[in-house]
Amino acid sequence: MQAELIFTGTELLIGEIVNTHAQYIGRELAALGIEITLHTTVGDQWDRMAGVLQGALERADLIIITGGLGPTTDDLTRDTVARVLGLPLVLDPPSLEHIRRFMARRGTVMPENMIRQAYFPAGAKILPNPVGTAPGALLEYRDRVLVLLPGPPDELRPMFARTVRPYLAGRARGGMVTRTRLLKVTGIGESAVQQLIGDLGGQGNPGIAYVAKPGEVHVRISAKAPGGALAEQMVADLLARVRERLSAYVFGMDDDVLEEVVGRLLTQRGLTVATAESCTGGLVASRLTSVPGSSGYFLGGVVAYHNRIKEGVLGVPAGVLKEYGAVSRETAVAMAEGIRRLTGADLGLSVTGIAGPDGGTPEKPVGLTYIALATPEGTSCREFHFPGRRHGVRQGAVNSGLNMIRLYLVDQQMAVD
Numbered sequence: 001m002q003a004e005l006i007f008t009g010t011e012l013l014i015g016e017i018v019n020t021h022a023q024y025i026g027r028e029l030a031a032l033g034i035e036i037t038l039h040t041t042v043g044d045q046w047d048r049m050a051g052v053l054q055g056a057l058e059r060a061d062l063i064i065i066t067g068g069l070g071p072t073t074d075d076l077t078r079d080t081v082a083r084v085l086g087l088p089l090v091l092d093p094p095s096l097e098h099i100r101r102f103m104a105r106r107g108t109v110m111p112e113n114m115i116r117q118a119y120f121p122a123g124a125k126i127l128p129n130p131v132g133t134a135p136g137a138l139l140e141y142r143d144r145v146l147v148l149l150p151g152p153p154d155e156l157r158p159m160f161a162r163t164v165r166p167y168l169a170g171r172a173r174g175g176m177v178t179r180t181r182l183l184k185v186t187g188i189g190e191s192a193v194q195q196l197i198g199d200l201g202g203q204g205n206p207g208i209a210y211v212a213k214p215g216e217v218h219v220r221i222s223a224k225a226p227g228g229a230l231a232e233q234m235v236a237d238l239l240a241r242v243r244e245r246l247s248a249y250v251f252g253m254d255d256d257v258l259e260e261v262v263g264r265l266l267t268q269r270g271l272t273v274a275t276a277e278s279c280t281g282g283l284v285a286s287r288l289t290s291v292p293g294s295s296g297y298f299l300g301g302v303v304a305y306h307n308r309i310k311e312g313v314l315g316v317p318a319g320v321l322k323e324y325g326a327v328s329r330e331t332a333v334a335m336a337e338g339i340r341r342l343t344g345a346d347l348g349l350s351v352t353g354i355a356g357p358d359g360g361t362p363e364k365p366v367g368l369t370y371i372a373l374a375t376p377e378g379t380s381c382r383e384f385h386f387p388g389r390r391h392g393v394r395q396g397a398v399n400s401g402l403n404m405i406r407l408y409l410v411d412q413q414m415a416v417d
Contacts, residue, residue: 003062033177044074067151179231185249215399265409266297275301276339314338332370348374
């Protein structure tokens with residue numbers, strides 16, 4: 001079974017909202033063994049929507065359309081599907097009753113235009129919407145399947161999970177199934193990752209793909225097979241080999257987030273941490289405290305952007321700042337030790353660098369960053385050169401700082417074991 005996805009809404013075309021449906025539906029269909037051959041985003045114009053749908057009907061077995069099921073004049077999906085297929089729109093009384101009850105629960109009178117949401121092409125199976133007022137629909141037309149889903153993600157996802165996924169699982173049975181795992185690494189660039197594992201695979205089956213993010217590289221390993229168990233085994237075999245090559249840089253899998261990994265390790269070791277940040281402006285502290293329960297291990301942080309704060313609050317000696325500058329190994333070490341002393345934390349992390357776009361010199365170019373970690377055993381400091389613009393430099397610094405904490409905690413755990 002091959003599928004095309006049609007995302008409707010001018011707001012998607014102009015970047016007013018982010019299209020998260022592509023990722024969600026893509027994962028769901030891949031897990032069912034359904035191949036997606038094309039994504040199309042189209043604005044709220046009837047002729048263009050009709051042209052996109054007609055093309056999809058010529059190519060795909062399954063067509064999923066999102067959005068355009070609301071009550072306003074620019075919600076054109078139902079009308080477009082009916083006219084292209086040559087089917088009349090008919091009222092679905094249970095849907096109309098649901099809409100009335102939904103509005104009554106909110107204590108409002110149902111506007112007349114809401115009735116439009118209860119009309120669907122003749123022969124469609126109605127997909128209930130327990131979250132909103134716009135039902136979805138599933139239509140078998142000749143040898144094609146069309147699925148109409150509402151636009152809001154909190155309405156689309158429950159509807160897909162409860163009704164569409166079981167239906168498609170029955171139809172797709174016996175097809176090829178895709179399984180995927182995501183290996184997350186940091187402290188190494190995309191090209192270096194490819195050099196380490198490039199000989200293990202590429203576009204084959206199983207295959208390896210790369211996604212570069214600021215401060216991280218995600219290695220996606222996927223496989224297709226007639227059954228889920230076989231596909232999972234193919235992925236597991238390749239994953240083990242990739243992980244062995246990248247073991248020094250791996251911080252997590254799939255949905256793991258670096259700050260959550262660090263938080264778990266701090267909790268397991270019973271240690272606390274505090275931060276002293278210059279170029280990252282509090283981003284390390286923000287990432288750490290985004291994790292529920294972080295108050296158990298994060299004591300606090302200082303954004304020491306100006307040298308006066310570095311000296312007056314963190315205790316960086318004036319002579320160090322004058323001789324070596326704010327962006328230096330010596331200053332980073334003094335900041336890390338200062339925040340540890342100030343807060344009484346077990347670990348003190350500092351970041352100081354040149355995020356750009358201005359401020360760089362031949363001796364200290366944009367991207368130069370020093371990150372230091374003060375621990376009971378002593379203080380270590382690393383020099384980094386992060387590529388890209390300001391956002392990329394800062395995010396790279398945050399990830400590298402968090403990774404320094406992670407590596408320290410892993411080493412400590414190995415020493416205990």
